[in-house]
Amino acid sequence: MTTPVLTVTLNPAIDQTITLDALRPGHVHRAKAVRHNAGGKGVNVASCLADWGVPVIAGGLLGAANAAPFEALFAAKGIADGFVRLSGETRTNIKIADLAGADTTDINLPGLSADAAALERVRQSLRDLVEPGALVLLAGSLPDGLPADSYATLSADLAALGARTVLDSSGAPLAAALAVTDGTLPYCVKPNRHELEDWAGKPLPGLPDVLAAARDLNRRGVGVVVVSLGAEGALFVSGDRAVRGRLPAVNPLSTVGAGDAMVAGLIAAFRRDCPLEEVARLSIAFAVAKLGQFGPNLPEADTVRALAAQVTLTDLAPTDL
Ligand SMILES: Nc1ncnc2c1ncn2[C@@H]1O[C@H](COP(=O)(O)OP(=O)(O)OP(=O)(O)O)[C@@H](O)[C@H]1O
Ligand SMILES: O=P(O)(O)OC[C@@]1(O)O[C@H](CO)[C@@H](O)[C@@H]1O
Numbered sequence: 124m125t126t127p128v129l130t131v132t133l134n135p136a137i138d139q140t141i142t143l144d145a146l147r148p149g150h151v152h153r154a155k156a157v158r159h160n161a162g163g164k165g166v167n168v169a170s171c172l173a174d175w176g177v178p179v180i181a182g183g184l185l186g187a188a189n190a191a192p193f194e195a196l197f198a199a200k201g202i203a204d205g206f207v208r209l210s211g212e213t214r215t216n217i218k219i220a221d222l223a224g225a226d227t228t229d230i231n232l233p234g235l236s237a238d239a240a241a242l243e244r245v246r247q248s249l250r251d252l253v254e255p256g257a258l259v260l261l262a263g264s265l266p267d268g269l270p271a272d273s274y275a276t277l278s279a280d281l282a283a284l285g286a287r288t289v290l291d292s293s294g295a296p297l298a299a300a301l302a303v304t305d306g307t308l309p310y311c312v313k314p315n316r317h318e319l320e321d322w323a324g325k326p327l328p329g330l331p332d333v334l335a336a337a338r339d340l341n342r343r344g345v346g347v348v349v350v351s352l353g354a355e356g357a358l359f360v361s362g363d364r365a366v367r368g369r370l371p372a373v374n375p376l377s378t379v380g381a382g383d384a385m386v387a388g389l390i391a392a393f394r395r396d397c398p399l400e401e402v403a404r405l406s407i408a409f410a411v412a413k414l415g416q417f418g419p420n421l422p423e424a425d426t427v428r429a430l431a432a433q434v435t436l437t438d439l440a441p442t443d444l
Contacts, residue, residue: 128172135213135214140157159192182248308345
């Protein structure tokens, strides 16, 4: 299939990753290293898909004043630039990588404001770029000024264009896109456990609780529900099937964008109409492969394939509910 994948990022970011020996709130820190990379969820997904050899267009809303790192990434990886430019600067998000805690603290800034005219320009760009049958990702937070139903609106447009929509968002924009009853629900959503809890409006402490909420979404009409569980792997639910996948990560370098790499793996598998087990293997392999890289990058394809072969899969029967 040569139809390009389109990723839509309405609130991209330049990620500034600051590496510290140990993060101690209230103390002065001397950084060990600082890195910048063009980011935002859809940009990260496009970057991983390009590494995997998938033709991809990255679109959404981008500040014209500091677009250079994005343009450099697109040129380096052969990603087509479908971004609508707004005047002003794309936000910088701060990621504090704590070597002692082996985790990352995110400080995501609000970013540019957008208005109805900006969303309309994105809608027009989708009409220009999307071919029937294309996979389109809507990902990340919404910029200030856009209504919470913006993803619901884009998802309806994409359904009318004959696209398959994958949605990775959170909070009110995710809830609004999942509340529609007109048959324009996304084909796939990938909440993490916390995002699914927000949607469900209650804690989901055990795997059976997570599975029940994912099945609920699936029954409402979302074709494939994937719940990422950090180091615990991920859950994949579609129709009467539910599969749990796990793969330990060896010496993770950065957890920023692991979820995005997982989404890239999902899309890579959907493009080939893979069965659920293969979807699980490839998306977990993408995520774990990315953990070994700084920035939204994948290692060589053979390394990813070797990881995919090592993923442990468990079939969850309906009685596991
Ligand atoms: N520490 C880890 N060890 C092994 N695998 C991990 C680890 N962290 C993440 N992963 C893998 O990455 C996938 C996505 O991670 P996670 O659930 O943290 O997504 P997320 O919250 O959307 O992340 P992000 O904020 O980076 O987008 C997990 O399902 C898992 O396969
Ligand atoms: O503020 P949002 O849009 O929810 O998330 C933005 C962000 O944290 O997501 C990516 C990691 O998934 C980063 O590149 C980026 O900084």
